[in-house]
Amino acid sequence: MSEAPPVTEASAAATTTMLRVDGAHVRYRVHTDRPPTLRERVTGARRAKPTYVEAVRGVTLDVASGDILGIIGGNGAGKSTLMRAMAGLLPPHRGRVVARSRPVLLGVGAALKPQLSGRRNIMLGLLALGMTRAEAEQLAPDVRDFAELDAALDRPLKTYSTGMKARLHFAIATTVAPEILLVDEALSVGDQSFKEKSAARLQELKERAGAVVLVSHSLDEGAETCNRVCWMRDGEIVMDGGPDEVVAAYRKTVPSKKRKKRAR
Amino acid sequence: MAGVAPTDATASDAVGSQPLREVGGRPSVPAYVVEIWRRRHFAAAMPMEEMRAQHMTSVLGNLWHILNPLLLTGVYYLVFGVVLGTDRGVDNFMAFLAIGVFVYHYTQKSVMSGARSVVGNQGLIRSLQFPRAILPLAAVLAQLIAFVPPMLVIFAIALVTGESLAWSWLLLAPLVLAQGVLNLGGSLLFARLTHKVPDMENILPFLFRLAFYGSGVLYSVDRFIASGLGQAVFDLNPLYGYISMARWAIMGDAVSSTALVATAAWTVLALVVGFLYFIAGEQEYANE
Numbered sequence: 001m002s003e004a005p006p007v008t009e010a011s012a013a014a015t016t017t018m019l020r021v022d023g024a025h026v027r028y029r030v031h032t033d034r035p036p037t038l039r040e041r042v043t044g045a046r047r048a049k050p051t052y053v054e055a056v057r058g059v060t061l062d063v064a065s066g067d068i069l070g071i072i073g074g075n076g077a078g079k080s081t082l083m084r085a086m087a088g089l090l091p092p093h094r095g096r097v098v099a100r101s102r103p104v105l106l107g108v109g110a111a112l113k114p115q116l117s118g119r120r121n122i123m124l125g126l127l128a129l130g131m132t133r134a135e136a137e138q139l140a141p142d143v144r145d146f147a148e149l150d151a152a153l154d155r156p157l158k159t160y161s162t163g164m165k166a167r168l169h170f171a172i173a174t175t176v177a178p179e180i181l182l183v184d185e186a187l188s189v190g191d192q193s194f195k196e197k198s199a200a201r202l203q204e205l206k207e208r209a210g211a212v213v214l215v216s217h218s219l220d221e222g223a224e225t226c227n228r229v230c231w232m233r234d235g236e237i238v239m240d241g242g243p244d245e246v247v248a249a250y251r252k253t254v255p256s257k258k259r260k261k262r263a264r
Numbered sequence: 265m266a267g268v269a270p271t272d273a274t275a276s277d278a279v280g281s282q283p284l285r286e287v288g289g290r291p292s293v294p295a296y297v298v299e300i301w302r303r304r305h306f307a308a309a310m311p312m313e314e315m316r317a318q319h320m321t322s323v324l325g326n327l328w329h330i331l332n333p334l335l336l337t338g339v340y341y342l343v344f345g346v347v348l349g350t351d352r353g354v355d356n357f358m359a360f361l362a363i364g365v366f367v368y369h370y371t372q373k374s375v376m377s378g379a380r381s382v383v384g385n386q387g388l389i390r391s392l393q394f395p396r397a398i399l400p401l402a403a404v405l406a407q408l409i410a411f412v413p414p415m416l417v418i419f420a421i422a423l424v425t426g427e428s429l430a431w432s433w434l435l436l437a438p439l440v441l442a443q444g445v446l447n448l449g450g451s452l453l454f455a456r457l458t459h460k461v462p463d464m465e466n467i468l469p470f471l472f473r474l475a476f477y478g479s480g481v482l483y484s485v486d487r488f489i490a491s492g493l494g495q496a497v498f499d500l501n502p503l504y505g506y507i508s509m510a511r512w513a514i515m516g517d518a519v520s521s522t523a524l525v526a527t528a529a530w531t532v533l534a535l536v537v538g539f540l541y542f543i544a545g546e547q548e549y550a551n552e
Binding site (some may be wrong): 017020027028029084085086087088089090091096097098099100101102103104105107108109110111113114115116120123124127128129130131132133136156 | 282283284285286287288289302303305306309310313314316317318320321385387388389390391392393394547550551
């Protein structure tokens with residue numbers, strides 16, 4: 001799935017649907033810890049049934065080629081869950097997601113092992129992204145250079161600072177150039193110079209991709225790079241349109257205190 | 265990836281050369297196997313790196329893969345051989361016991377870690393798309409690699425206790441591989457069961473305890489089980505089969521043909537049932 005097929009002429013044509021979410025409901029299983037009812041107390045049948053939380057409730061969405069779609073909304077609005085569904089990680093239990101090629105969610109953190117060195121983790125991460133050993137060995141030097149780990153390269157990952165870890169994750173994850181790119185949260189990390197470098201890398205990936213969907217927490221940044229924005233609330237899309245109007249409408253609902261914080 | 269399955273009617277609205285396909289759809293069995301093969305480098309790297317990581321976290325590291333069954337063999341020898349005297353009818357009880365304990369532990373450790381592989385790797389499942397069967401597969405591979413040094417220890421114990429070197433010792437290698445297939449089937453089965461019902465993790469050790477006593481690790485079944493029915497129960501236990509075959513390869517003990525056939529049948533059945541059962545749940549593994 002890392003093999004992002006080259007954008008063919010036909011699919012590069014304007015307004016071709018690259019990714020379509022069709023009335024998708026996505027839920028996940030939770031173990032609630034509510035007080036037991038009397039009946040449950042008697043029968044003891046309490047934890048038997050898992051409960052489901054529906055995080056995405058009937059989302060329909062068409063992403064055309066050339067789109068850079070931003071998804072905004074408060075915490076718990078279902079943004080990340082929708083992204084997972086688009087990536088095929090958490091398929092909808094109702095509705096469906098169709099795409100012209102496999103959408104790839106940028107990220108690799110969970111494949112890495114804290115006890116191992118940065119060098120070994122780079123190989124492991126690249127293999128986890130679906131590369132062969134030969135491909136991974138070929139790309140590893142670039143990743144090492146980009147992550148700027150220098151002397152820390154052979155130290156265990158768990159000894160890394162938060163910034164170093166983030167740089168390593170970013171460097172590994174952005175080696176794949178999928179046709180449909182999904183980016184959750186602001187991935188730009190580290191100090192100012194790395195932030196600029198990673199933003200440039202991300203921009204490059206976006207330009208190479210046929211379509212991009214990103215969940216953005218910084219509204220200003222979202223408005224800047226997207227040509228279209230969806231606003232999600234309680235698992236539904238409440239507004240879909242040009243970045244300026246959607247962001248403006250969303251801002252009105254965000255309490256001023258919060259807005260100040262974001263504007264900071 | 266295998267998760268991209270062709271959709272039915274809407275394929276007609278495809279404009280480009282690549283039609284719209286369902287993302288995360290249920291894969292066909294051949295497509296799934298092909299995808300596992302495409303990911304073989306990752307499937308191989310995971311157990312290797314996992315073992316390397318484990319090695320870093322204890323003083324004796326991977327030496328414990330040998331020490332653990334060795335110490336257990338010592339304890340059982342003391343309790344059963346010396347104190348209780350279950351060594352009746354066995355010429356070389358030490359080698360007999362060591363083979364039993366090591367071979368039994370190989371399956372127990374494989375299936376237990378395979379069962380945990382899905383619930384224990386939620387982070388990976390939630391962030392990367394790959395055939396989930398790679399997780400139990402990697403767990404089983406790790407135990408297969410870890411079983412190489414114990415195999416050498418078995419040879420050493422056999423030599424020291426007076427068995428003579430024979431070509432048949434080499435048969436231990438294919439036996440261990442075949443047992444690995446059984447372990448994989450069990451891991452696939454229990455990986456999904458443990459994801460469905462987390463309590464499985466607490467039940468599994470008891471199932472293995474039962475299997476332990478039912479696979480003649482500690483005593484010669486011929487000696488202690490008089491009834492034909494009793495012998496049949498043992499013959500139908502694939503763990504007893506693998507232990508008997510290993511003893512046959514190294515010590516020349518007899519193996520009943522019933523046990524041989526039953527073990528082969530269980531091995532194939534476990535893989536087929538385990539695999540089909542596991543991939544039927546492919547889409548639910550990320551829904552925690």
